[in-house]
Amino acid sequence: xxxxxxxxxxxxFDNEAFRISEELDSASVRDSLHQVGQLxxxxxxxxxxxxxxxxGFRRIHALKKLGMPRAFARIFSDxxxxxxxxxxxxxWDNLSHRQFDPLEKARVLFKLQNMCSVPGDKxxxxxxxxxxLAPSRxxxxxxxxxxxxxxxxxxxxxxxRLTLSSLEYLAELPARTQECFASLxxxxxxxxxxxxKLLNLLDELASVSGNPFDAPLKGAQVLTILDDAGLSPFQKxxxxxxxxxxxxxPRLSQTVDRFLARKxxxxxxxxxxxxxxxxxxxxxxxxEFEASNVDRFxxxxxxxxxxAQLPEAExxxxxx
Numbered sequence: 001x002x003x004x005x006x007x008x009x010x011x012x013f014d015n016e017a018f019r020i021s022e023e024l025d026s027a028s029v030r031d032s033l034h035q036v037g038q039l040x041x042x043x044x045x046x047x048x049x050x051x052x053x054x055x056g057f058r059r060i061h062a063l064k065k066l067g068m069p070r071a072f073a074r075i076f077s078d079x080x081x082x083x084x085x086x087x088x089x090x091x092w093d094n095l096s097h098r099q100f101d102p103l104e105k106a107r108v109l110f111k112l113q114n115m116c117s118v119p120g121d122k123x124x125x126x127x128x129x130x131x132x133l134a135p136s137r138x139x140x141x142x143x144x145x146x147x148x149x150x151x152x153x154x155x156x157x158x159x160x161r162l163t164l165s166s167l168e169y170l171a172e173l174p175a176r177t178q179e180c181f182a183s184l185x186x187x188x189x190x191x192x193x194x195x196x197k198l199l200n201l202l203d204e205l206a207s208v209s210g211n212p213f214d215a216p217l218k219g220a221q222v223l224t225i226l227d228d229a230g231l232s233p234f235q236k237x238x239x240x241x242x243x244x245x246x247x248x249x250p251r252l253s254q255t256v257d258r259f260l261a262r263k264x265x266x267x268x269x270x271x272x273x274x275x276x277x278x279x280x281x282x283x284x285x286x287x288e289f290e291a292s293n294v295d296r297f298x299x300x301x302x303x304x305x306x307x308a309q310l311p312e313a314e315x316x317x318x319x320x
Contacts, residue, residue: 002075003041008064011071012050017083017115018090019057022103022158030062038063041072043093045086051075054086055093084116095130102164103154105131106146113144145171152182161185166195173213180214187226188237201244208248216244255280262315266307272300274316283317 032039042056053060054076063071076086091108094100100108112118112127120140128135133143149171156162162170162185170178190198206213216222217240225231225239246253263274272289287304291297307313 004073004075005070006044006051006073006075007070008060008068010050011044011060012047012052013061013064015047015050015052016057017052017111018045018054018087020090020094020100020104020108021057022101022107022154024057024061025065026058026062029058030065033059033062033068034066038072041074043089044073044075046075046077055090084112084118087111087116091130100131101158102143102146102167103157105133106143109140109143110147142168142171150175150178150182152186153178156182156185161189163192163195165192166199169199177212177214180217184217184226184240187233188240189233190237190241194237194241198241198244201241201248205244205248216247219243219247221247252280259316262312265312265315266310268307269300269303272304276316285316 038059040056040059042059043054044051045054051073056071056073060071076089094104108131109123109127112123113120118127120137124135124137124140128139133139146167149167153162153167153170157164157167170181173181202213202216205211205216209215221243222240225236225243228236231239259276259280266274268274269289271291272287275286275288277284277286289300289304291300
């Protein structure tokens, strides 16, 4: 390799054949270059002109952003090896100093398969373990599909608004659906468990109605929730899920509403919890309360006894 300074205008910023990094704009890299300059050379492939970046995408982008005209580089001759060896150079250079995120692993596997023509069995037996993944064809298929997800969804994962399992699920859906869900996640927040429930619910609604997966997200009720400036992103997420749950289970939702209204009419202290059986499978109730001393116990027991005498108490056992 030749070691020299290269003007940035002789480097291709469009050729991303050897790119592994998901995020190219790194504040930490930029700060380091600003404070102490470039300590480590990048590696370029001599393709005359311009040269392709093999290692150091973030450093070169940071140099450009800082207005520096040149990059200290090692020049790798295009005749030194085939494209697989060149890509492996980028792979091992990155692995030597950092962990890859799921999208970067997906990009590596996709390029090894499609750019370097590495056969599937070698990807499974050699490269999946290198990337810290289980050597399984199913795992390979998941990560290859992850590489094709829309940029909007990729951003949601990077920023922690979407779980990896949710992204894996969405990777199998059409691009239009991915964009719609990414737009939703820009406006709401969902816990990992609620993301899974919401995706399953949308899948059920699509199966029952025959409408597209994302059709319920464009309904009037959901749009009204999203436009409510008085709700936090987490509150919007819960309300969107509740709205879709009611759409899927109208009779059960109506039963829940009636039960809650009847329970409220008893005017019991908040310390007393009355809950119906799951899905109101029978008329039974579960009553719980907690008392820190005997006086509190007697107070709550008396309140429960008084409520039990009211005519409204009988309504709790009616599921119609």
